[in-house]
């Protein structure tokens with residue numbers, strides 16, 4: 119077991135931090151991807167001749183160009199800066215929340231990341247070139263740059279999508295080939311889904327930008343908006359792609375979204391509801407040919423898209439529970455194969471990092487409990503903030519707590535099994551009880567008196583495996599990951 | 608000799624780490640020293656920036672956002688290899704510094720936008736005070752980021768005992784007598800690099816018909832020489848401040864590092880000659896710039912290798928050898944190499960498009 123100096127995130131759960139940042143990052147990145155496609159489309163419109171027989175180019179040609187330059191500026195200022203840096207921030211945040219997870223992912227996929235990086239470089243260079251010189255270039259050169267930009271942006275999605283989808287559906291059943299893992303079961307649905315989302319976001323952002331362009335009139339705005347609506351049309355395949363996605367993810371994850379976990383279901387509903395509203399508007403726009411969307415409405419629609427992305431990201435982060443890498447690493451950075459060993463020696467025995475607020479606890483048992491809580495519960499729970507143990511279990515009797523904490527993985531299958539020995543379990547039980555009692559200065563130490571044989575029996579009965587029934591069979595590749603995670607790091 | 612004294616997989620990742628870090632350092636130097644230069648100009652020579660006689664500051668302002676993008680993008684690559692190589696030490700330092708470490712990201716975002724502000728027309732016409740504030744603000748952001756990387760780097764190499772004690776204090780600020788001199792090396796050392804990069808840009812401008820007086824080259828060359836001298840002083844300070852057993856001469860002039868130490872010193876010397884030459888003959892900058900460029904790259908490469916040998920001396924990599932070997936087996940390298948080549952060509956194509964159509968790179 120590798121121990122890291124864990125920090126207290128206050129009243130928020132660590133998972134929320136990743137999710138919260140993820141929303142911004144994903145939204146911006148998808149804006150960049152869809153934006154590239156949209157600009158290619160507009161550049162093509164600006165260049166084409168509507169009728170093969172007539173030599174005249176599209177009468178709106180200049181309008182498309184002007185919009186493109188305006189839009190690209192927005193894209194660069196927002197997406198290049200914030201998109202790139204929130205990307206680095208995602209990485210750093212993942213280190214904060216689970217250094218072990220990122221460690222395994224880097225070991226496993228560094229060449230994929232390195233490949234993605236080459237596309238990112240191309241994206242930056244082609245983007246900046248267009249930004250700086252686009253106005254003075256020929257149509258052909260502009261198109262070339264935009265196509266390169268779009269390809270690069272989309273491919274960075276392609277590569278990173280393999281890694282992210284792998285976390286939920288690693289191909290552990292197959293011998294440890296990188297490509298089996300990369301093109302894992304949820305790779306394609308998730309890639310296509312994100313592509314459509316990208317197109318949606320870009321089109322909605324386009325509608326906002328159109329409304330900020332003071333130099334063009336309503337007539338011209340309508341022309342542009344109707345073109346943008348074509349991009350929204352892609353949304354019709356979204357339900358199908360979502361269905362495909364949910365049909366390949368593990369059954370237990372699916373159940374949580376479909377009512378098994380209130381929070382997950384709620385986030386899913388937000389996401390689906392917001393998408394439905396946008397989709398409805400888009401269809402109307404497409405049918406009612408000359409529909410006009412004003413600035414306020416466009417912004418509202420974009421905000422809805424943000425909510426949809428938000429819900430989606432929380433679901434994506436949430437349905438992986440109790441794992442960060444399914445079957446290979448629990449959310450609290452403990453490797454499944456270590457559980458049995460840690461049940462014997464204790465979870466905190468070898469942890470070099472002391473409690474930071476040791477004097478806040480009246481006795482050593484509570485201090486032990488606080489360490490156990492820090493090391494294995496604090497990724498998903500706080501003591502009395504979000505998803506607080508005091509609120510969830512504060513009112514339970516001591517015996518209920520002992521029994522249920524020992525069987526965490528069966529209590530809610532999205533929790534890992536309890537890791538640690540009976541004394542550690544009793545310590546957490548006491549800690550929760552003490553907190554529920556408003557942290558009195560005097561508290562009895564039960565480390566001699568608690569019914570440890572009972573607790574040991576509960577732990578025995580719970581077993582050391584995951585509570586999920588649909589885990590992939592354990593194979594070479596899972597073993598390799600286990601070794602990667604447990605080796606000297 | 609580093610990195611040949613390591614097993615193949617470890618050597619492989621060390622090499623990639625060093626090479627990519629050198630690229631990061633080059634761009635980072637342009638940003639760090641460049642933003643310092645712009646800040647200086649905006650504070651002390653208020654309106655100078657707009658006169659055609661001050662092309663250096665203008666070009667710096669103009670290219671700062673792009674250079675920052677490049678510095679950040681180039682930073683991602685060594686970040687990847689660093690994690691494969693050292694894992695726990697890097698992560699532990701990150702976690703110990705917590706908010707203090709994470710702060711570099713919002714600060715970079717602020718710095719990024721300030722660089723855009725600096726070049727926007729609205730700002731150039733603003734009051735000198737506003738411009739000075741933005742110039743200094745941008746520089747402060749990048750200086751903070753540099754400080755943080757140095758802090759993290761030094762902390763990551765402390766012993767487990769120290770890290771445990773540090774954790775117990777709940778502090779998120781690491782102090783070390785070596786920190787400032789080390790930062791000084793990076794900061795002052797950034798000037799000569801910025802000078803030759805900017806020198807090439809100015810030379811290009813001059814060749815495409817824009818007025819760039821010789822005095823501007825001269826001023827830059829002198830700036831570079833002063834930077835180099837100060838970096839040397841800081842290096843002495845660093846050796847003096849550090850506990851002897853950690854970075855004593857035995858490591859720097861030891862078997863593993865000797866060649867690199869010597870290369871670094873020789874590179875520095877060549878760089879110095881190039882800069883002095885540029886200061887003396889600012890009207891024919893080509894050869895002196897070429898000399899400074901070669902010297903600078905050699906010096907940075909050498910110094911980066913020495914830096915790594917020093918770390919290897921403190922951190923025991925041996926337990927990680929098997930993991931480096933396992934990492935090397937995961938596959939995907941060929942795909943990377945393929946796209947590295949393909950995207951390299953496409954990037955070159957972008958540059959070609961820009962050059963062909965625009966003539967002067969800076970119109």
Ligand code: HEM
Pocket residue numbers: 206628631635638639678679680682683685686687689749750752753754756757758759760761789793914
């Ligand atoms: C303007 C922004 C930046 C500046 C001024 C800067 C400055 C520095 C400095 C001074 C060092 C050397 C630290 C030392 O050895 O004491 C360094 C190292 C490094 N930088 Fe940057 N940096 C910047 C942005 C970034 C970004 C955004 C990334 C990553 C995405 C990055 C990745 C790295 C890496 C991986 C190292 C090596 C660290 C180690 O080996 O411990 N840098 N940077």
